[in-house]
Amino acid sequence: MSEPRVLVLDTDPSPRLDRLTGHARVVRADEKGLADRLPEADALLVWDFASDAVRHAWPGPGPRPVWVHTASAGVDRLLFPELLASPTVLTNARGVFDRPIAEYVAGLVLSMAKDFDGSRTLQSRRHWLHRETEKVYGSRAIVVGSGPIGRRIGGTLTALGVDVALVGRTAREGVRASEELPALLPGADWVVCAAPLTPATTGMFDTAAFALMKPSARFINVGRGGHVVEEDLAAALRSGRLAGAALDVFTTEPLPPESPLWDLPGLVVSPHMSGDTVGWRDDLAEQFCDNFDRWRAGEPLVNVVDKRLGYVPSEAP
Amino acid sequence: MSEPRVLVLDTDPSPRLDRLTGHARVVRADEKGLADRLPEADALLVWDFASDAVRHAWPGPGPRPVWVHTASAGVDRLLFPELLASPTVLTNARGVFDRPIAEYVAGLVLSMAKDFDGSRTLQSRRHWLHRETEKVYGSRAIVVGSGPIGRRIGGTLTALGVDVALVGRTAREGVRASEELPALLPGADWVVCAAPLTPATTGMFDTAAFALMKPSARFINVGRGGHVVEEDLAAALRSGRLAGAALDVFTTEPLPPESPLWDLPGLVVSPHMSGDTVGWRDDLAEQFCDNFDRWRAGEPLVNVVDKRLGYVPSEAP
Secondary structure, three states: OOOOEEEEEOOOOOOOOHHHOOOOEEEEEOOOOHHHHHHHOOEEEEOOOOOOHHHHHOOOOOOOOOEEEEOOOOOHHHOOHHHHHOOOEEEOOOOOOHHHHHHHHHHHHHHHHOOHHHHHHHHHOOOOOOOOEOOOOOOEEEEEOOOHHHHHHHHHHHHOOOEEEEEEOOOEOOEEEHHHHHHHHHHOOEEEEOOOOOOOOOOOEOHHHHHHOOOOOEEEEOOOHHHEOHHHHHHHHHOOOOOEEEEOOOOOOOOOOOOHHHHOOOEEEOOOOOOOEOOHHHHHHHHHHHHHHHHHOOOOOOOEOEOOOOEOOOOOO | OOOOEEEEEOOOOOOOOHHHOOOOEEEEEOOOOHHHHHHHOOEEEEOOOOOOHHHHHOOOOOOOOOEEEEOOOOOHHHOOHHHHHOOOEEEOOOOOOHHHHHHHHHHHHHHHHOOHHHHHHHHHOOOOOOOOEOOOOOOEEEEEOOOHHHHHHHHHHHHOOOEEEEEEOOOEOOEEEHHHHHHHHHHOOEEEEOOOOOOOOOOOEOHHHHHHOOOOOEEEEOOOHHHEOHHHHHHHHHOOOOOEEEEOOOOOOOOOOOOHHHHOOOEEEOOOOOOOEOOHHHHHHHHHHHHHHHHHOOOOOOOEOEOOOOEOOOOOO
């Protein structure tokens, strides 16, 4: 292979890909410039995973990149018909976000159990008010999503003494099938969504699902906004049907200032950052360069997405 | 032994001690009534561990209880000369608070690392602002206090991938001696105090100690207020010498409304509740009743405090 042309879609400046110097011709494009650049790219690195620019730029004349890598765990923005039907290989950032997201979820669970938000409000009022808080040890959690992120969340909660049920598309060792979810929900103190967004999981957390949860349960979404019917969650929280929730992802991101979610009672809003620890962008760049080296060497890429499933199957390397 | 007389010091109504019915004459006293009741008590159960009433009521004529149990892990309020010099056996609530406090500390660590406070402020302003947060995995913690609470905190942080050094009075398997603390402090991202309050540990977290910590370090106190020189901590936080702190205990409790600690930058204030999970008072009552049964049966009491050391030695049952 002569020096391949790597097109990088970014809006913010993305990390330098120094390791590619001398091995690739790197061209950067923003959302507007993407369509013009696509035909001459061998590979496309999608830094801005929340953008629909690839979906919009892809259909058209001329060749298309044979490899698309997204610097994200979720690939939902790239599962459009033209890419699905093409021979282009899609890879993702599986592995980079597991531990940070697991820590984030564990922090939310502990923070909710110990009522840190209540303490903070009382502190701002200089009000000393002792309360009894909840034990996390011995509580029960369902983690929807049995990929590396879901498994790591499950492992971290298990280490805290939580009884965890991992739910995936199909049953396998240590994983319950999604058909079992309605039977599992009523027993859970914590329901965590860390699933890939696919047609099967879109809108799965709706009024029917919230109605199955205990009134004392809390729901945490670190998957994608599309997993949740936001109006249904809002109704469940407003009615006290659900004790609390934390959303790190939303159907519209950034969450618009006028959204009613910002001040919904019992809802913690954070700006899609659960996996983003200091140095994460360098880790992502490193991961892409590693895969690039494999590509150049004619070795199999890692983290190849099964485009039909919408994620990297666990059997994959 | 005929039916022993158990005197209970409480201000709030304390849990019923139904298990003692038919086995003991239970009399309750508040702080004012304590002195009059002491001479006729065989055992004293101190519910209100923050009270100095026992210290004040103890010196005087007549017999004194042969057994004092405090429904707390810390026994500092009971280490006054007359009780120390007496043959009275002192027991504490060792064991009840370990897991709750460890969860609380882990929650504080994660909450600080993930900047949940920042997210909450931004949420109240409807402001979407992505930030990079800290990994907890791979960070380093010092836990001062090698009793069951300190060890459990250490174990929980270790399970989160934190590199933990446990510091106790003397070195032993898995425990560093307190003399090593100055050498350890500069390497720590988290410094947690869960020590008993004794003459040796009083005021140990002062300007000299904070000066040894990294500017990025956070300090957490779930021990006793007296471990910290509060003015020194305030100065360290105000000057940015220390990145943050969380105090659950204070030299004066409740913390007075006029205390400058309430709105100190980077300080999380909570009302001495880190160990108090739903049902904790029942657990404490149960623990006392178990020890009462041993006492009645002529068996050795558990959780006997070494009054010279000021805590239950780890070698004890």
